Amino acid sequence: MLSHLDMLLRISAGAGLGGVIGYERDKHRRPVGLRTHLIVSMTSATFMVVSSQFAYFQQFGTQGESLVEVDGSRIAASVVTGIGFLAGGAILRTGATVQGLTTAAGLWLVTAIGLSAGAGMYLEASFVTMLGIIALTFLRRFEDKNDTLVRRKVSLVLSAGTGIQQVTSLLQKLGVAVLDIEYERHFSGERNTTIALDAQIPAVVTPDKLVEGLEQTEGIVSVHVRNV
Numbered sequence: 001m002l003s004h005l006d007m008l009l010r011i012s013a014g015a016g017l018g019g020v021i022g023y024e025r026d027k028h029r030r031p032v033g034l035r036t037h038l039i040v041s042m043t044s045a046t047f048m049v050v051s052s053q054f055a056y057f058q059q060f061g062t063q064g065e066s067l068v069e070v071d072g073s074r075i076a077a078s079v080v081t082g083i084g085f086l087a088g089g090a091i092l093r094t095g096a097t098v099q100g101l102t103t104a105a106g107l108w109l110v111t112a113i114g115l116s117a118g119a120g121m122y123l124e125a126s127f128v129t130m131l132g133i134i135a136l137t138f139l140r141r142f143e144d145k146n147d148t149l150v151r152r153k154v155s156l157v158l159s160a161g162t163g164i165q166q167v168t169s170l171l172q173k174l175g176v177a178v179l180d181i182e183y184e185r186h187f188s189g190e191r192n193t194t195i196a197l198d199a200q201i202p203a204v205v206t207p208d209k210l211v212e213g214l215e216q217t218e219g220i221v222s223v224h225v226r227n228v
Contacts, residue, residue: 014045014117018110041114048118051075155224162219
């Protein structure tokens with residue numbers, strides 16, 4: 001039977017190592033960041049500690065006076081299954097674009113780290129954490145990703161007579177690259193044109209700055225900016 005101090009140490013190790021992965025995700029502005037990864041890893045470590053030690057805290061007391069037959073792997077196996085639902089919530093699909101797969105894999109990773117730490121396998125947990133950081137940080141250089149750019153969906157309503165070229169020219173001046181464009185024109189009433197732009201925007205250009213820049217163009221009735 002482990003002492004309470006040993007159990008708390010295992011849980012703390014799981015929380016700390018999971019927080020390392022979460023900090024990397026938070027640094028790259030991912031929706032699931034430091035706190036979520038830390039909590040998932042800490043919870044996994046707690047479940048693992050409970051899985052291996054709960055038999056000693058049953059009705060027979062904490063001294064192990066009677067033998068109890070338990071399957072210590074059942075709780076850990078349930079954790080691995082349950083994390084799939086949480087990771088699935090981190091995956092987003094917009095059209096043909098799927099985002100959040102790496103974040104979901106990161107949650108699965110910190111679950112394994114937490115279970116390892118909860119089992120007292122500190123060396124293995126630390127080694128997996130190091131490999132996770134290498135995969136998430138250094139291997140990004142081999143992928144076509146640029147953290148200085150963000151994807152946003154920009155919806156505009158143009159009054160009659162306002163050309164789309166005017167809008168795209170202004171966006172180019174702001175450093176915005178238009179990846180795709182959809183538009184809808186109304187032939188009755190005010191004859192407005194609705195444009196939906198899939199844009200790649202420099203991170204320094206906040207939504208407020210983007211809206212202020214678009215206000216310089218006459219004929220724009222409304223602007224709606226949202227993350228992709």
